[in-house]
Amino acid sequence: MHSKKQASLKYYVGIDVGSASVRAALVDEFGTVVAHADQPIQIWEPQPDHYEQSSADIWAACCLVTKKVVCGVDASRIRGVGFDATCSLVVVDKQFQPLAVNYEGQNYRNVIMWMDHRAVSQVERINATQHRVLSYVGGVMSVEMQPPKLLWIKENLQESCWEKAGYFFDLPDFLSWKATGVTARSLCTVVCKWTYTSDGGWDDGFWKMIGLEDLVKDKYEKIGNHVLSPGESVGKGLTPEAAKDLGLPAGIAVAASLIDAHAGGLGVIGADVKGYNLPCENEPITSRVAMICGTSSCHMGVSETPIFVPGVWGPYFSAMVPGLWLNEGGQSATGKLIDHVVRGHVAFPELQSKAAASAHSIYTYLNSHLDLIKKSLPVGFLTVDLHVWPDFHGNRSPLTDLTLKGMVVGLTLSRGLDELALIYLATIQAIALGTRHILETMQAAGHHINTLFLCGGLSKNPLFVQMHADITGKPVVLSKEVESVLVGAAILGACASGDFVSIQEAMAKMGKVGRVVQPNHEHKRFYDKKYEVFLKLVEHQREYRSIMNSF
Secondary structure (H helix, E strand, C coil): CHHHHHHHCCEEEEEEECCCEEEEEEEECCCCEEEEEEEECCCECCCCCCCEECHHHHHHHHHHHHHHHHCCCCHHHEEEEEEEECCCEEEEECCCCECCCCCCCCCCCCEECCCCCCCHHHHHHHHHCCCHHHHHECCCCCCCCHHHHHHHHHHHCHHHHHCCEEEEEEHHHHHHHHHHCCCCEEHHHHHHHCCCECCCECCHHHHHHCCCCHHHHCCCCCCCCCEECCCCECCCCCCHHHHHHHCCCCCCEEECCEEHHHHHHHHHCCCCCCCCCCCCCCCCHHHEEEEEECCCEEEEEEECCCCCCCCCEEEEECCCCCCCEEEEEEECCCHHHHHHHHHCCCCHHHHHHHHHHCCCCHHHHHHHHHHHHCCCCCHHHHHCCCEEECCECEECCCCCECCCCCEEECCCCCCCHHHHHHHHHHHHHHHHHHHHHHHHHHHHHCCCCCEEEEECHHHHCHHHHHHHHHHHCCCEEEECCCCHHHHHHHHHHHHHHCCCCCHHHHHHHHCCEEEEECCCHHHHHHHHHHHHHHHHHHHHHHHHHHHHHCC
16 A cells, blocks of 8 residues: 555655755655755855855756756656745846856856845935835835845946846746746745735836836836746746756646745645644634744744734735735844854864764754753753844844844853853844744734744754744744755645645645644743843944944
8 A cells, every 4th residue: 555655646846045055855745855955055255245146056056956856756756846045136138148246247146145235325225215115025125125236236237237137037036937938927026025016016116216217118027027926837837958957857837936935934834733732723824923044034924914014024915825915024144143153152163073072063062061051040041141132134123224233241251162052042042032023023013923833944953942932932833844945845836736726725735743842931031031131232232323423
């Protein structure tokens, strides 16, 4: 019976382009990851706050990992392909050849990464317009969105890039074009990062007001005038050329793509939670928030009617789950911040050698070390005198202030492994306190949230997960498949294949609960006090800045 079932299973390929690597998975119709592969991709940082990549390098990595996961599988059982990627900006000319997004004129570096902050001046001018489209991005546009980056290109690379450009793609849309030859855009990307609205489309007045009237003249051909819902089938599926590159048969269904965080949300938020004694059981999906935690973190909440949350992106209609409005909070540096704090500490070499000797990762070792030094205290209470404000790369939500800086209060002259473990713990707590700040802002605006669903690399760290449960006071659901983003991408491919009637049906069947982490309510008073201190830190930072600005 087992072999018969295996022989009749349908498979889907999910391809995820993250900040530093490309991953692919072969996923069956029940959401089980059958095979998985990853490949690093290159990042260039030619100057501070400029981060660039190569679309050719990214596509080559997509091909490599896909060939690995489908190797030896009966191709007739692979029904669809779904892509997700970071919301980075890809620039190509009229012949779809890469164009340099840098002063050096290096054409292969044709991608401005999502975390690039070069367009600060441009986004300030865009926000000064107070145009009505800004109400759909929390009232303030982020420097990480595409309009300020486009304006930066026009103002800084007019002859070498702007005038030669044939198409500006969000990276997820570039991948679906590369696979199908069709330049259609996903509703997810254009609504979330480009100011497209699902009811009115592009707003001519906005583009003219910010100085990008050129895009209006050609009826938005360069940024997309054919928009598809995520999971909708694109063109006639894989072209023969793309099929050969990926090691798949031509004609396999290719789905309109998603931004990576949204794919993670799709992979976890719709899971069947019956029998886990969760507050969201028998409640609509709107009681859940999906938190995708990697280099950065995103907080995805859905609602049946539009909710405008100050400092939180959205509401975006059908940008993740069809028929529902999406709000998206976020923290620009989380995994990257933890790495920065740990690796920059003077005791890091000692940590590295001890972790290697014990055959553990540095973070598993740090978690164990905290257990050793806590004595009779709960681990979290070790930071009673140590506090971190985590905005080392500015604040995305809910303060929307990219000029904010990181802060650490409570340092001593100690330089050992104990101190490294404590600053690591305080940083994780600060990220969780930032999540609480975002959730409270969403709830004050009208969301009713009672359960967190976590996925992404940081969800593999039990300390990170427990701190989020304790500090927010909400249970955390971890999916059965750690690679929820890849499951989300595969769900897109499953929908494009026609094997499911809707994304909601595919989410319920392919998303699975693995483990539930409950908050320790006995620690509530301590974390309420930590949260008070947390909010005071940003008050003080603004106070100091005000004093210095009067100099």
